[in-house]
Amino acid sequence: MSIQIYGIPNCGTVKKARAWLAQHGIETVFHDYKKTPITLEQLNVWEAGLGWEKLLKKTGTTWRTLPDELKAQLSRDKVLQLLHEHPNLIRRPIAVLPDGRVLAGFVESEYLTAFRPTGQNIGNSHV
Template identity: 45%
Template structure:
C-alpha cells in the first residue's frame, strides 16, 4: 500500500508534514478531506485503529465554535458525525502507511516510522 496523508491543503501543520516526507524521499498520496470529503467508513476504520479521541481536534477553532450541546457528552458516534459534517475537526495530518495510522505531526514519531 502506498503511503497516504490526509488533511487540508492550507494548513501549516500539513505543510510541515509534507515537507518532512518530501525531504526524506517518502512519496505520499495527499487526500484533502475538506475538498474531497472523507467517507464515514474511513472515519470508522480510523477510529477502530487508533480511537476516535485521537482523530478529533477539540482544540481547533471549528470545534470550539460549536454550540455547547454539540460539544457536551462527546462519544464515538457523536464525534464521528461531527467530523463527517465538518472535516476541519479531524486532526491533521492523518498519515496511513498501511501498517500504521498516525494522527498529528511529530517529527520524532515520523522518524521512527520511516527508519
C-alpha cells in the first residue's frame, strides 16, 4: 500500500506526517508541489474528497496578505483558483490513500483511523 503525500519538504507538519508514516511502516511517494505544481484537475479531486474549506490554509502569511475583499467573497471555484495560483494556501500535507480517500493536514488520530489495517491497532501498543 503506497500513500501519495503532497506538500513541501521543509514544512514542519509535512515532516511530522512523513515521520509518523515511516515509523508505522507505511510506504509513501512524496510529491513536492513547489517543484511539480498541482493541477486544477488534482485540486478538484482533493476538493471532492474533502471540501474546499479543509483544503484552504488560513494560518499562513500568504492568506494574511490577500485582500480582505477577496477573503470575504470565497466560493469553491475562487478557492480552487487561489490554491492553484498560491500553493502555500494548500493545507499540508495532502495524503491520498490507494482507495481514493484524501486527508489534509496531520492529525494523529485521523491517521490512526485512516491507516489502521484490519484487525490491528496502530499506536496502541506500549513498550
